[in-house]
Amino acid sequence: MQNNSRHTEENKAGQLAFGKCKNVCILSGGDVNHEFLLEFLQEEPCEQMICVDGGLAHAYALGLKVDYIVGDFDTIDVKVLEYYKKHSKVPIREFQPEKDYTDTDIALDMALSLKPKIIYILGGIGSRMDHTLGNIHILKKALCSQAKTFLLNEHNRISMADHSFAVERSKAFGDYISFLPFTETVKNLTLKGFKYPLEHCTMVNGESLGISNEIVNETAYVEFQEGILLMIEARD
CATH class of the missing domain: 3.40.50.10240 (Thiamin pyrophosphokinase, catalytic domain)
Known part of the structure; x- marks a missing residue:
């Protein structure tokens, strides 16, 4: 030892x-x-x-x-x-x-x-x-x-991504899914198949814009051009 x-x-x-x-x-x-x-x-x-x-x-x-x-x-x-x-x-x-x-x-x-x-x-x-x-x-x-x-x-499953990805509702950890920028910004963020969609948004560190979303389609898409995104899948 x-x-x-x-x-x-x-x-x-x-x-x-x-x-x-x-x-x-x-x-x-x-x-x-x-x-x-x-x-x-x-x-x-x-x-x-x-x-x-x-x-x-x-x-x-x-x-x-x-x-x-x-x-x-x-x-x-x-x-x-x-x-x-x-x-x-x-x-x-x-x-x-x-x-x-x-x-x-x-x-x-x-x-x-x-x-x-x-x-x-x-x-x-x-x-x-x-x-x-x-x-x-x-x-x-x-x-x-x-x-x-x-x-x-x-209660939580936390991961990071530095490129676009898809999330299948059948494989989601919980009912809620939140996105936070780990870098200062995440640029040109588009969320498809979510209850609260986004289109070509710049997500800024220090804001709560991406908290508590939900997947509504069988497959949801998270697309962005630059930055690191923190994803938190949560259940009560």
Whole structure:
């Protein structure tokens, strides 16, 4: 086991890949509804599970298969960590708490090194708004990869896009869908198939124009020319 605090070393940890896979789940230490987690993993099986610090406790409690453990372990019950050290062969990468990047950020680098099609981050939304916002921000690093990355809990599924895309109503996460500009502007935004359509609009950071829309057609279209768009699919 190795303690590192420099980002170059953190990136090295991210290169400990298992080979290409389809879906990766990052289980972090925020709020996790166990019933939702089990139902989600049944519907969206993940070939690799990376547990981040306190997220390991959720996996332990539910008896989930764990493929990798990472973190500074400042929020995990010592007895849980010791169990995996003594009774499993799961690779563990430990870092000092005094580091430049969050545990979930490091885990995302590791997940991206697997070159998956989809990455799901669960337990990344919680009572610490700074960590929640940080986890939203790290979605940006996945844009240059081929992996679609989602931050989600039982009420929200959050993703980013830097190009036009379509949304199928049958695959939507909830009844409501909101769009916010992650960059200063999102230019020439057109929404088709929504309750509140837009046409050739420049969406400006700091406004609430895109909040709480609904899909009304079988397929809805989100088209824009420039910028990064944050999409939040929500349900009560």
